[in-house]
Amino acid sequence: MREATALGFDPGRVAILAHEGFPDRAKTALGVLRYADYDVAAVLDRELAGAGDHTVRDLVADDRVQDVPVVGRADEAPAFDTLVIGIAPIGGGFDRSWRGDVERALRAGADVVAGLHYRLNDDAAFVDLAAEHGARLVDVREPPADLTVSDGRAREVDATVVGTVGTDCSTGKMTTTCELVRAARARGIDTAMVPTGQTGILVAGWGIAIDRTVADFAAGATERLVTAAADRDLLVVEGQGSLVHPAYSGVTTSILHGAMPDALVLCHQAGRGAVHGYESFAIPPVGRVASLYESLADPVAPAGVVAGALDTHELDDGVDEALATYGDALDVPAADPVRDGADALVDAIVEATDLEP
């Protein structure tokens, strides 16, 4: 936890609220179970719990995911220090039906952490209850109040900086970032994850939701994260959106120029041909998207796309062919880090930068 830059919380043992969403619609819950170092006490999903006894491993066939009980209510979970809201409905609202569990957690003195648009700290009932029981409410999407414009200093850090970038939203940038960090650490490389969105922040325990900053300060906020972690050997900066996205490309650009990475990993979902939710906008051929990132990086801090991460989870077969096609189009090594881990991607980064393997 880097207090200067974090929406600082040290969660201790956590319970994860994912009512009616686990596992498929609970990206944050899965991210924490798969990638965070925290000890997880339980997942709250009343629908699953009502249907019988479950643990996470009954539902997710992935041995990198912590196996914990699925319970129906906060007071049925083993003791925990922090309740994490692990689902995000479209629009980022807070579902009224979650109030009971949040209040039960606060009454037990547990902190509550959320990455929603809805701010826990704007809810008078929660604020009062938290004060009464000495608990904290943490809204991880809320940026620090003292952000400023970028000084253009990120390229000066000694650490090797890798950025994950995408052909679209939801193409695996957060997941690829986590897998790169895991694979690099497994080799003994001193690696920091640099989270720029709410799930990444919940996984890593620090970071800034760049999309929520004032537009003029977005690059500066990214620079602050990178310079705060500059004493590590490798930083993996989570990208957001896409340069070819009609709504989010500004955030993408701010992270690219704020972080000034040495190398990029381009994330794509196999078969995706149009921008998700903006179907009249075609995604250009992946090689052209890669060139666009490189062209935009170049005048500020040159960086090449050195590896490709392909999300193949919707493919029933043809995974190897899809990976080969993707790697050929980019002319770099490609892998699906969820299926295969990120070892091949770390190899490509070591090959392309001065990072010691």
Add this chain to the structure above:
Amino acid sequence: MREATALGFDPGRVAILAHEGFPDRAKTALGVLRYADYDVAAVLDRELAGAGDHTVRDLVADDRVQDVPVVGRADEAPAFDTLVIGIAPIGGGFDRSWRGDVERALRAGADVVAGLHYRLNDDAAFVDLAAEHGARLVDVREPPADLTVSDGRAREVDATVVGTVGTDCSTGKMTTTCELVRAARARGIDTAMVPTGQTGILVAGWGIAIDRTVADFAAGATERLVTAAADRDLLVVEGQGSLVHPAYSGVTTSILHGAMPDALVLCHQAGRGAVHGYESFAIPPVGRVASLYESLADPVAPAGVVAGALDTHELDDGVDEALATYGDALDVPAADPVRDGADALVDAIVEATDLEP
């Protein structure tokens, strides 16, 4: 004034505060005097006024600038309805020495309008005085509270949309925007200025300071402006920053993809070789900057650089050569719109788009 999108104010007759800054350090004051339709009562500059009787034309040799008296205090000016803060110190603060004039204006019932980082509406003394005298405090940098993400609809508008873009900050994007609007209107083209920064907002009387919006909403705010003005024949969208700027490129990208222009005018200052204030970042050759804008526009809404605007005000001689060199590098017509007006640039826009001349 478009109420739905404006930080709405109808200023009536204005006085412009520019203490110790007029004319060279009072970009907003000069912009309003040169381009706004408002009737200006006076410029306040106590240093100039103390040195003798002046009018604006004694100090600015430009017959497009309104000629009004320069006075030392608000109560020495002819009657006015609105006091506009026409200077912006580095950092955007409010100079304590301006309080007297703001208070004198409020006591006389005049509204006060500012585009500073410092919010007039956060100043309790001003708020009380304004309430007492029925005056309004308007902070034009404050974005509307109900912004959302872009829907990707700007490319559907029937109007021809032109965007001014730059090789850097302070290369004449706002001025070129104003000159394009003036030249197009002089031909009878129904033209709207689409302001994205505080000076443009003060000149045009509507707009949103895109750099102050939440990063995720910056393209959506631009889209809102463009779609609100879609019933005109020509929209000229003021750009911000530069794609090659380490700190502000995200805002630049959001405006480009939010506005989805049909054509671009690239603004550059003759002789500028590095990013202002970030001198270790070289500005690439102008042709490469133009290509970068076109490459980034292409996947969302294709647009070519169809004309070049060159700020030559620091050149003592060699203006014609500089313009020829710039036009050749871009392979489009080039002009300095402050020296020559924007007629040649409008010709190039008519040539390249389906706008009726």
